[in-house]
Amino acid sequence: EYSCEYGSLQFYALCGVGGVLSCGLTHTAVVPLDLVKCRMQVDPQKYKSIFNGFSVTVNEDGVRGLAKGWAPTFIGYSMQGLCKFGFYEVFKVLYGNMLGEENAYLWRTSLYLAASASAEFFADIALAPMEAAKVRIQTQPGYANTLRQALPKMFGEEGIWAFYKGVAPLWMR
Numbered sequence: 001e002y003s004c005e006y007g008s009l010q011f012y013a014l015c016g017v018g019g020v021l022s023c024g025l026t027h028t029a030v031v032p033l034d035l036v037k038c039r040m041q042v043d044p045q046k047y048k049s050i051f052n053g054f055s056v057t058v059n060e061d062g063v064r065g066l067a068k069g070w071a072p073t074f075i076g077y078s079m080q081g082l083c084k085f086g087f088y089e090v091f092k093v094l095y096g097n098m099l100g101e102e103n104a105y106l107w108r109t110s111l112y113l114a115a116s117a118s119a120e121f122f123a124d125i126a127l128a129p130m131e132a133a134k135v136r137i138q139t140q141p142g143y144a145n146t147l148r149q150a151l152p153k154m155f156g157e158e159g160i161w162a163f164y165k166g167v168a169p170l171w172m173r
Contacts, residue, residue, distance in 0.1 A: 007093050016086030023081025028074040032057075032066035035138045042139040069134040071147040076130025080123040087119035124170035129163035131170070 004010040027034075036053035039046070047053040057065050092115040096104035104111055133150040136143050144150035154162040 007089075012086050012089055015089045016082040019081030019083070019085025020078040021081070023084065024074050024078030027077035028070055031068075031070045031073050034073070035066060035068055038135060038138045068145070069138040072130035072134040072137065072150070075147075076127045076134065079126035079130070083123035083126045084119050087122050088115050091115035091118040121171065124167055125164075128167040128170060132163050132166055135166075 004014060032054070033050075036047065036050055036057060039057070040048075040050070040053055047056060054066070061068070092111065095111050095114055095118075099107060099111065130147075133144075133147055133154060136154065137145065137147070137150050144153055
């Protein structure tokens, strides 16, 4: 006996929750590493290596400085995971129904790739605003220290476009 019916709203919701947990929690857990990596990319003279980057960050901002950007990371990657895992199943069923049972089986690899790409398209749109805020918080000293500070400042300076400038590179990735 199954906990829910395949293709039901409950099934899609559970897949989405799985995505929130697997993406949101894991990406948030590695925020310190991501912070140092982003800073190394932006200022390689100051952040010469991973270990140097951790040292410089702790010396300048304390241990709490390593958590800079955790909120947009958690929210953004939770939304991405929700869309990626949930929509993948939605598109898999939708495309499978369009092909018919036999063709869906014969073309299953292409069907899975198409469903995955379709889900990722929407997942990246969900991620982009929080990723943009995270990068500003982590790499622009003095810009903003929290998500609550970054969002209105970004919108006030550049409008809605500030949140979606990175969506095309996410799609290309």
